[in-house]
Amino acid sequence: xxxxxxxxxxxxxxxxxxxxxxxxxxxxxxxxxxxxxxxxxxxxxxxxxxxxxxxxxxxxxxxxxxxxxxxxxxxxxxxxxxxxxxxxxxxxxxxxxxxxxxxxxxxxxxxxxxxxxxxxxxxxxxxxxxxxxxxxxxxxxxxxxxxxxxxxxxxxxxxxxxxxxxxxxxxxxxxxxxxxxxxxxxxxxxxxxxxxxxxxxxxxxxxxxxxxxxxxxxxxxxxxxxxxxxxxxxxxxxxxxxxxxxxxxxxxxxxxxxxxxxxxxxxxxxxxxxxxxxxxxxxxxxxxxxxxxxxxxxxxxxxxxxxxxxxxxxxxxxxxxxxxxx
Amino acid sequence: xxxxxxxxxxxxxxxxxxxxxxxxxxxxxxxxxxxxxxxxxxxxxxxxxxxxxxxxxxxxxxxxxxxxxxxxxxxxxxxxxxxxxxxxxxxxxxxxxxxxxxxxxxxxxxxxxxxxxxxxxxxxxxxxxxxxxxxxxxxxxxxxxxxxxxxxxxxxxxxxxxxxxxxxxxxxxxxxxxxxxxxxxxxxxxxxxxxxxxxxxxxxxxxxxxxxxxxxxxxxxxxxxxxxxxxxxxxxxxxxxxxxxxxxxxxxxxxxxxxxxxxxxxxxxxxxxxxxxxxxxxxxxxxxx
Numbered sequence: 001x002x003x004x005x006x007x008x009x010x011x012x013x014x015x016x017x018x019x020x021x022x023x024x025x026x027x028x029x030x031x032x033x034x035x036x037x038x039x040x041x042x043x044x045x046x047x048x049x050x051x052x053x054x055x056x057x058x059x060x061x062x063x064x065x066x067x068x069x070x071x072x073x074x075x076x077x078x079x080x081x082x083x084x085x086x087x088x089x090x091x092x093x094x095x096x097x098x099x100x101x102x103x104x105x106x107x108x109x110x111x112x113x114x115x116x117x118x119x120x121x122x123x124x125x126x127x128x129x130x131x132x133x134x135x136x137x138x139x140x141x142x143x144x145x146x147x148x149x150x151x152x153x154x155x156x157x158x159x160x161x162x163x164x165x166x167x168x169x170x171x172x173x174x175x176x177x178x179x180x181x182x183x184x185x186x187x188x189x190x191x192x193x194x195x196x197x198x199x200x201x202x203x204x205x206x207x208x209x210x211x212x213x214x215x216x217x218x219x220x221x222x223x224x225x226x227x228x229x230x231x232x233x234x235x236x237x238x239x240x241x242x243x244x245x246x247x248x249x250x251x252x253x254x255x256x257x258x259x260x261x262x263x264x265x266x267x268x269x270x271x272x273x274x275x276x277x278x279x280x281x282x283x284x285x286x287x288x289x290x291x292x293x294x295x296x297x298x299x300x301x302x303x304x305x306x307x308x309x310x311x312x313x314x315x316x317x318x319x320x321x322x323x324x325x326x
Numbered sequence: 327x328x329x330x331x332x333x334x335x336x337x338x339x340x341x342x343x344x345x346x347x348x349x350x351x352x353x354x355x356x357x358x359x360x361x362x363x364x365x366x367x368x369x370x371x372x373x374x375x376x377x378x379x380x381x382x383x384x385x386x387x388x389x390x391x392x393x394x395x396x397x398x399x400x401x402x403x404x405x406x407x408x409x410x411x412x413x414x415x416x417x418x419x420x421x422x423x424x425x426x427x428x429x430x431x432x433x434x435x436x437x438x439x440x441x442x443x444x445x446x447x448x449x450x451x452x453x454x455x456x457x458x459x460x461x462x463x464x465x466x467x468x469x470x471x472x473x474x475x476x477x478x479x480x481x482x483x484x485x486x487x488x489x490x491x492x493x494x495x496x497x498x499x500x501x502x503x504x505x506x507x508x509x510x511x512x513x514x515x516x517x518x519x520x521x522x523x524x525x526x527x528x529x530x531x532x533x534x535x536x537x538x539x540x541x542x543x544x545x546x547x548x549x550x551x552x553x554x555x556x557x558x559x560x561x562x563x564x565x566x567x568x569x570x571x572x573x574x575x576x577x578x579x580x581x582x583x584x585x586x587x588x589x590x591x592x593x594x595x596x597x598x599x600x601x602x603x604x605x606x607x608x609x610x611x612x613x614x615x
Contacts (some may be wrong), residue, residue: 027436028432032430034429034430037428038423038426038428038429038430038504040503040504040505041422041423041426041428041429041504043425044419044420044422044423044504044505044508045419045423045429045435047416047419047420047421048416048417048420048479049420049435050420051416051420051473051474052438052439052442052460052474054450054455055447055455055456055470055471055473056442056447057438057442058451058453058455059447059448059451059452059454060442060445060448060451062448062449062451062452062454063448063451063454065451065454075458090614108363124343124370125344126341127336127337127340128340128341128344129337130341133341133344133345136348137344137348138343138603139348140348140351140352140597141347141348141351141507142601143351143352143594143597144534145350146529146593146597147484147590147593148532148535148551149531149535149560150444150535150551150552150554150555150558150589150590151551151554151586151589152557152584153555153558154554154585155354155355155358156585157558157587158358158361158579158582158583159354159357161579163369163370163371163372164372165357165372165374165375167372168372169373169380171372194337197350197351201351206493227338228330228332228333229333230336254444255446258446261449261536262535262536265539266555280449282382283449283450284449284539287449287450288449288450288453288540292360293450296449296450297448297450297451300448300449300450300451301448303443303529304446304448308444308445312446
């Protein structure tokens with residue numbers, strides 16, 4: 001007993017001494033010391049680091065092929081540099097503007113209708129007083145999050161097909177059947193609604209967690225002051241939810257043009273390309289399938305730059321009123 | 327406390343609204359289930375409303391005898407099981423050092439990892455990288471490129487950081503090294519959170535689609551989702567036997583409905599039991615970003 005406490009005392013003295021010493025040492029020898037002492041931690045992180053370098057950073061820096069005329073057999077090192085030629089090409093290309101317009105339109109609709117949906121739903125959930133009902137309803141709302149877009153796309157196609165249930169209901173009311181999935185005018189609506197259907201429930205979780213964190217005494221005080229439920233939402237819940245909303249908005253705006261390949265790819269048909277072909281599906285067809293690697297990488301780079309600019313602008317705006325991401 | 331009439335009205339409409347909308351989350355699947363048990367004539371003439379009409383098992387018999395579908399099912403089972411195990415291992419091994427205060431490069435590495443959340447790897451260079459690694463048309467292309475989800479890694483790291491450090495100080499004095507601290511103290515203490523991210527990974531691997539679109543040309547290696555997509559774009563492939571035997575107890579409508587149910591059943595079956603873990607994880611991940 002006594003021995004071990006003396007040992008501990010010594011050890012702590014030792015660590016104080018080394019701490020003092022460490023401050024004097026330069027960074028490199030501090031790292032060498034740290035590696036020697038905690039080499040197992042360094043060993044543990046090697047697989048993870050390799051993963052992030054190979055699958056995240058190499059592709060990120062691989063974007064330089066946007067400035068090359070990339071040849072498969074020469075690779076990045078030996079492919080000729082063409083600098084901005086690929087960008088000149090895409091900006092003079094009619095199809096690019098159509099794809100860009102589709103992407104921006106769908107992204108805009110998703111922001112306007114898709115972003116507020118989970119906030120509203122979370123507020124509605126929060127007003128439910130019957131616990132068993134709340135739990136059941138929430139469980140049902142979370143379910144579609146776990147289905148793949150292939151399955152959801154399949155469901156959408158089946159239900160909206162000529163023999164599908166939607167047209168069956170239309171027939172009951174004497175309306176003529178509609179080929180929903182093949183008609184341009186319905187495509188974006190279907191994208192937005194199916195997107196909300198799949199993710200609205202899951203999206204409420206983060207807001208519900210934030211609402212749970214609100215101090216109940218605020219509501220009690222408001223009730224004493226005569227605030228009804230609507231006023232409590234308007235003057236307590238929403239303002240206190242605002243920082244969460246803002247952060248999620250910023251995270252969203254950075255990926256503004258990245259709509260998600262899976263969703264569009266599984267809803268698109270050649271008949272709806274004119275309104276539904278987005279950057280990601282176009283890049284897949286022209287890049288992966290047709291091998292125009294450099295041009296499509298340039299489009300991808302353009303998309304990332306726009307995303308980052310939007311994030312930067314909105315982050316500046318956010319910092320003026322509240323706090324931003326950085 | 328007494329409720330005003332307005333509040334009662336709101337409550338009524340709120341409950342009704344939530345019940346109706348939440349019903350639409352499950353009804354599409356029930357409708358397809360009903361179609362898959364109905365006769366092709368009933369399905370084609372739009373008679374099916376949530377209940378099978380002219381009940382028949384012919385569609386399911388045909389689906390369950392489809393070797394190609396079972397092969398894809400096998401591929402998906404493989405990548406789900408192996409992928410989840412490997413992902414958990416990689417995630418835990420990465421999260422642990424990053425949760426230790428004595429690990430000097432903790433901050434720069436964390437920053438480098440969070441940056442990859444904002445700047446996604448662009449599709450074409452990502453595709454070329456995986457191809458350069460020789461993973462085209464390999465089942466590992468469905469597993470390795472998605473090994474670590476940064477979101478899940480942060481969940482585990484946050485949880486590890488919440489474990490009191492007195493525990494491992496004591497273990498260190500008893501002569502435990504870092505690996506033993508991780509595997510004998512931290513992992514047993516983190517079972518609930520590991521169950522959560524394990525489920526996230528499993529669902530992710532089960533739903534693998536984009537990796538297959540990009541990296542798998544060989545149809546015998548198609549995972550279930552890819553096979554499903556193949557059947558949607560060319561449903562004739564599903565009904566092939568139909569033409570040979572002249573058996574018309576099913577058609578492409580009932581077959582497509584059945585394949586959708588086939589690919590969804592495992593998720594829907596485990597879902598009610600695991601739901602609480604899912605939610606816990608999503609909340610944990612959102613606490614500290």
